[in-house]
Amino acid sequence: MTTRFMYEAERPMAVYIAVLATFDTKGREAEFVGERIAALGTKPLYVDLSLDGSSLPSEEPVHSPGTGDRSLGPEAKRVAMQGVVDNAAAALLPLVKDGSLRGLIGLGGGQGTWLFAEIAKRIPLGIPKVLVTTLATRAGTYLEGSDTIVVPSITDIAGLNGLLREVLRRAAGAVVGAVAVASYRGAPQHAAVTAMTMFGVTTRGGMALKSALEEAGLDVAVFHANGNGGMMLESLIEDRVVASVAEWTTTELVDDLLDGIATAGPDRLRAAGRAGIPQLVVPGALDIANFGRRDSVPERYRGRRLHEHTPAATLMRTNADDMRVLANSMAAKLNASIGPVSVVVPERGFSELSAPGGPFHSAEADAAWIDTMRAELHSSIPFSTHPHNINDPEFAAIAARAFLELLPSTSV
Amino acid sequence: MTTRFMYEAERPMAVYIAVLATFDTKGREAEFVGERIAALGTKPLYVDLSLDGSSLPSEEPVHSPGTGDRSLGPEAKRVAMQGVVDNAAAALLPLVKDGSLRGLIGLGGGQGTWLFAEIAKRIPLGIPKVLVTTLATRAGTYLEGSDTIVVPSITDIAGLNGLLREVLRRAAGAVVGAVAVASYRGAPQHAAVTAMTMFGVTTRGGMALKSALEEAGLDVAVFHANGNGGMMLESLIEDRVVASVAEWTTTELVDDLLDGIATAGPDRLRAAGRAGIPQLVVPGALDIANFGRRDSVPERYRGRRLHEHTPAATLMRTNADDMRVLANSMAAKLNASIGPVSVVVPERGFSELSAPGGPFHSAEADAAWIDTMRAELHSSIPFSTHPHNINDPEFAAIAARAFLELLPSTSV
Numbered sequence: 001m002t003t004r005f006m007y008e009a010e011r012p013m014a015v016y017i018a019v020l021a022t023f024d025t026k027g028r029e030a031e032f033v034g035e036r037i038a039a040l041g042t043k044p045l046y047v048d049l050s051l052d053g054s055s056l057p058s059e060e061p062v063h064s065p066g067t068g069d070r071s072l073g074p075e076a077k078r079v080a081m082q083g084v085v086d087n088a089a090a091a092l093l094p095l096v097k098d099g100s101l102r103g104l105i106g107l108g109g110g111q112g113t114w115l116f117a118e119i120a121k122r123i124p125l126g127i128p129k130v131l132v133t134t135l136a137t138r139a140g141t142y143l144e145g146s147d148t149i150v151v152p153s154i155t156d157i158a159g160l161n162g163l164l165r166e167v168l169r170r171a172a173g174a175v176v177g178a179v180a181v182a183s184y185r186g187a188p189q190h191a192a193v194t195a196m197t198m199f200g201v202t203t204r205g206g207m208a209l210k211s212a213l214e215e216a217g218l219d220v221a222v223f224h225a226n227g228n229g230g231m232m233l234e235s236l237i238e239d240r241v242v243a244s245v246a247e248w249t250t251t252e253l254v255d256d257l258l259d260g261i262a263t264a265g266p267d268r269l270r271a272a273g274r275a276g277i278p279q280l281v282v283p284g285a286l287d288i289a290n291f292g293r294r295d296s297v298p299e300r301y302r303g304r305r306l307h308e309h310t311p312a313a314t315l316m317r318t319n320a321d322d323m324r325v326l327a328n329s330m331a332a333k334l335n336a337s338i339g340p341v342s343v344v345v346p347e348r349g350f351s352e353l354s355a356p357g358g359p360f361h362s363a364e365a366d367a368a369w370i371d372t373m374r375a376e377l378h379s380s381i382p383f384s385t386h387p388h389n390i391n392d393p394e395f396a397a398i399a400a401r402a403f404l405e406l407l408p409s410t411s412v
Numbered sequence: 413m414t415t416r417f418m419y420e421a422e423r424p425m426a427v428y429i430a431v432l433a434t435f436d437t438k439g440r441e442a443e444f445v446g447e448r449i450a451a452l453g454t455k456p457l458y459v460d461l462s463l464d465g466s467s468l469p470s471e472e473p474v475h476s477p478g479t480g481d482r483s484l485g486p487e488a489k490r491v492a493m494q495g496v497v498d499n500a501a502a503a504l505l506p507l508v509k510d511g512s513l514r515g516l517i518g519l520g521g522g523q524g525t526w527l528f529a530e531i532a533k534r535i536p537l538g539i540p541k542v543l544v545t546t547l548a549t550r551a552g553t554y555l556e557g558s559d560t561i562v563v564p565s566i567t568d569i570a571g572l573n574g575l576l577r578e579v580l581r582r583a584a585g586a587v588v589g590a591v592a593v594a595s596y597r598g599a600p601q602h603a604a605v606t607a608m609t610m611f612g613v614t615t616r617g618g619m620a621l622k623s624a625l626e627e628a629g630l631d632v633a634v635f636h637a638n639g640n641g642g643m644m645l646e647s648l649i650e651d652r653v654v655a656s657v658a659e660w661t662t663t664e665l666v667d668d669l670l671d672g673i674a675t676a677g678p679d680r681l682r683a684a685g686r687a688g689i690p691q692l693v694v695p696g697a698l699d700i701a702n703f704g705r706r707d708s709v710p711e712r713y714r715g716r717r718l719h720e721h722t723p724a725a726t727l728m729r730t731n732a733d734d735m736r737v738l739a740n741s742m743a744a745k746l747n748a749s750i751g752p753v754s755v756v757v758p759e760r761g762f763s764e765l766s767a768p769g770g771p772f773h774s775a776e777a778d779a780a781w782i783d784t785m786r787a788e789l790h791s792s793i794p795f796s797t798h799p800h801n802i803n804d805p806e807f808a809a810i811a812a813r814a815f816l817e818l819l820p821s822t823s824v
Contacts, residue, residue: 036593125566128582137552137640140562144549147579149586150562152555154537154633154644155607159622161633162605163653167559170540170590174561177589178582181448193574195567210571221573228549232566241575 015099016045017175018092020106020116024050029107029157029168033132036172037105042179045101047088049115051080084115089122096127103128103179105171107157110135117142124239128178132157132171145231149174194218195233195242197225197249201351202284205389206248208396209403213246216404225249225285230264237271244278246403248390251285251351253326254318259298260289269330273337278406281334281343282399283369284390286326287354287362289316307359315353317360320368327372335378340406342382344399345370346390355389427511428457429587430504432518432528436462441519441569441580445544448584449517454591457513459500461527463492496527501534508539515540515591517583519569522547529554536651540590544569544583557643561586606630607645607654609637609661613763614696617801618660620808621815625658628816637661637697642676649683656690658815660802663697663763665738666730671710672701681742685749690818693746693755694811695781696802698738699766699774701728719771727765729772732780739784747790752818754794756811757782758802767801 017037021030023046034044095101104123106116113133120129120143129148133139136152143150151171155163194213198206206222213220221242223229230252236242247269256263272279291297291314297306305317318326334341347370353360370385377383382402388395429449433442435458446456507513516535518528525545532541532555541560545551548564555562563583567576606625610618618634625632633654635641642664648654659681668675684691703709703726709718717729730738746753759782765772782797789795794814800807 040589040593126578128586130586134636136562137556140549140552140564143564147564147566149564149583150548150552152559152561154559154648156610156634156636156641158634159626159632162631163633163648166538166595169593169595171561173589173591173593174540174542174586175589177452177585177587177592179585180589181452181581181585183578183581198568219574220571221567221575222570224546224568229568236566236575 014043015102016043016095017103017105017179018045018047018095018101020047020049020088020104020119021108022050022112022115023048024052026107026112026157028160029164032160032165033105033107033168033172036169037176040172040176042102042176045095047091049084049088049112051077051084081111081115082118085118085122088115088119092119092123096123101127102182103130103175105130105132105175107132107153107168108134109157113139113142117146117148120146120148121235125236125241126182126239128175128182130171130175130178132168144228145235149178192219193242194220194244194246195223195236196220196246197223197230197233197284199225199249199251199285199351201288201353202249202251202390204352205346205391205393205396206284208393209246209248209399212396212400213403216400218244225251225262225264227252227255227262227264230268234264234268234271237275237277240275242272242277244403244407245272245280246399247272247279247281247284248399249284250281250330251288251290253330254286254289254322257322257325257329258289258301258316258318260291260316262290269333270336273333273339273341276337276339278339278403278408279334279337279341280399280403280406281330281341282390283345283350285351286323286369287318287350287360287365289318291316305360307353315360317354317362318365319362320365323365323369324372327369328376331373331376331378334381335376337381342402342406343373343377343384344395344402345373345383345385346388346392346395347385348387348389348392350390352389352391355391426455427514428455428507429515429517429591430457430459430507430513432459432461432500432516432531433520434462434524434527435460436464438519438524438569440572441576444572444577445517445519445580445584448581449588452584452588454514454588457507459503461496461500461524463489463496493523493527497530497534500527500531504531504535508535513539514594515542515587517542517544517587519544519565519580520547521545521569525551525554529558529560532558532560533647537648537653538594538651540587540594542583542587542590544580556640557647561590604631605654606632607635607648607657608632609635609642609645609657609659609696611637611661611663611697611763613700613765614661614663614802616764617803617805617808618696620805621658621660621811624808624812625815628812630656637663637674637676639664639667639674639676642680646676646680646683649687649689652687654684654689656815656819657684658692658694658811659684659696660692660694660811661696662693662742663700663702665742666698666701666734669734669737669741670701670713670728670730672703672728674702681745682748685745685751685753688749688751690751690815690820691746691749691753692811692815692818693742693753694802695757695762697763698735698781699730699762699772699777701730703728717772719765727772729766729774730777731774732777735777735781736784739781740788743785743788743790746793747788754814754818755785755789755796756807756814757785757795757797758800758804758807759797760799760801760804762802764801764803767803
């Protein structure tokens with residue numbers, strides 16, 4: 001690791017807040033933040049994210065030491081930026097693990113915001129992360145999947161002035177304040193939370209399941225299955241923050257398959273199996289792909305069954321072919337699980353819309369998923385179907401029982 | 413004012429951090445935040461933003477007390493939401509003024525995020541504002557024009573759980589930490605900052621002007637004239653944080669006129685005149701309207717002179733007609749100023765692109781602006797043209813002199 005560190009003399013003895021910035025353009029501002037952090041009683045650990053040679057390994061092939069980033073072509077620049085991210089993560093993660101790094105604060109314009117976001121995604125959730133950015137209105141999309149606190153810089157980060165000093169002073173106060181109260185201290189926490197996925201059209205049954213699990217003594221956190229929620233969930237499972245998961249709503253897989261807007265990526269539904277935590281799986285809202293305004297639905301789907309949820313949200317019913325593909329890929333993921341899994345299926349519709357009589361009712365498409373799943377799922381995984389819609393209270397009770405049976409008896 | 417306040421018994425004696433949420437759905441979570449704030453030594457002041465009758469004036473015509481928001485139609489709901497914003501602002505602003513309210517923290521989903529954003533925009537910049545939101549990826553657009561710190565809620569804000577408790581604990585720590593170091597204490601600060609507007613194609617000259625002003629002892633803050641920057645600037649002038657302004661780049665007015673993407677609204681260039689602060693005005697980048705990808709340029713402009721800045725940014729040259737409209741509206745705004753104004757004009761192009769030989773060079777269009785401005789501007793306002801491009805160092809020196817002459821001799 002060779003991303004440049006400064007002022008780290010006393011490292012093994014102290015706890016730190018890392019200050020990340022491209023020091024070639026934002027060094028003075030970063031040092032101002034570090035001084036504020038020091039004045040508040042915590043040591044700053046400076047990490048230089050500049051793309052110039054000084055902050056990259058000398059063996060880095062993309063450019064020779066001292067070459068400024070302006071001379072790099074787009075591809076070389078991309079490689080250099082990725083190198084900075086890798087170096088910084090490699091330097092910081094051991095300090096997180098040994099408990100000496102308690103928080104991060106970054107300063108960035110366009111480039112610095114991207115660099116910080118990529119680094120932040122590699123640092124466990126729970127470690128306070130604060131980013132002062134000139135791009136506050138759209139930094140959220142860069143930062144998706146991290147728990148970074150975003151502070152708008154108000155003015156450009158291009159020289160200290162009275163306004164920027166005040167913004168930086170408050171940001172330093174915020175990160176020190178968050179670090180002071182954070183319970184995460186580097187060592188893996190006792191994962192005590194049960195995660196649940198929910199969506200508008202699966203909410204009624206979902207709330208019944210949540211109540212049942214809470215009555216059984218579980219601490220339940222709900223994630224909206226809107227793409228962002230699923231990504232966050234997978235990431236929290238990887239960080240071992242989630243102890244068990246009730247996948248009430250696996251709809252994000254549909255959007256990943258059909259290019260809908262609520263995809264959580266192709267790796268959705270993998271983390272729990274890899275982590276070996278108990279996992280209940282219900283095909284919640286697999287009847288639905290999500291699009292925006294009606295004219296945003298891709299041309300190839302114009303002949304499909306569409307439902308205008310609001311003027312800004314158009315839903316599309318999945319067909320039997322989609323369902324077979326979905327069942328195949330879900331079965332493969334679940335078959336690879338190293339922990340306990342159970343699949344429970346509501347035969348009378350996977351969402352509010354596909355109950356008998358509903359606009360998305362399709363016994364044929366649902367049966368395609370059920371039959372494929374039954375055929376492909378490993379025989380050691382319990383699989384049961386029930387004559388209910390997903391939102392029937394009886395079905396929630398069945399799902400709750402199936403889920404509780406997966407848990408080690410001590411965990412409830 | 414009748415937005416519901418709780419626990420305000422000792423108000424006149426203490427300092428507070430306000431905790432804002434729709435208590436009908438997020439009351440437990442808000443109280444958890446308030447308890448954390450109290451544990452850190454500051455008193456919480458709860459503000460209920462629920463739309464139901466309890467938090468709205470009984471004389472409010474849109475619904476009777478106790479009517480939940482779900483029964484409201486869209487228009488009535490809009491009125492009710494605006495009422496909540498007005499009530500909360502009316503309640504909080506006097507507490508900001510007398511120095512007892514030191515910060516705000518809000519919790520929100522879709523509705524709560526909008527309500528908090530509208531309230532935050534009315535609270536002076538510099539008062540720490542923190543929002544915990546389920547919509548972190550797009551909250552930035554709601555919050556544009558405020559200095560709110562955004563904390564992603566990770567899970568839904570629908571019941572406390574181990575994860576959400578940790579997020580709320582850190583958010584409470586962040587707002588208390590920011591309040592502890594904030595210099596703003598309610599009373600108007602001594603406005604000591606000189607604001608400057610800049611843009612990529614006016615940067616070379618802008619940096620020369622900035623250096624000259626800093627050499628003269630001014631504390632200069634740069635705002636990117638990209639829509640967001642201009643809105644922020646107008647808002648800071650209204651809050652009396654800015655002492656003087658060098659409008660090097662007034663290009664946002666073009667985008668407001670021609671439906672470009674970098675508009676700061678029709679009121680851009682009004683605040684300084686109303687506040688009576690010294691104001692230098694240069695027609696920086698008035699040659700340019702900003703659009704996204706080439707296919708996003710409105711149909712009616714396809715025959716205009718276009719320049720592909722990057723694949724994602726298409727610029728359009730303003731014509732003489734646009735320039736006359738712009739000059740008329742700018743002259744009207746400047747004529748209404750109650751403080752000193754000076755207009756200096758680079759005759760050889762208002763940006764890098766419209767220098768002689770550049771892709772946007774148009775002596776005719778520039779002359780249309782110059783002639784209209786000269787004719788419409790009140791004779792008491794100094795107006796001078798110079799045989800330079802905006803980025804020539806000589807022009808920056810001229811502009812610096814003109815600006816420094818506007819300042820009271822004590823302020824430098």
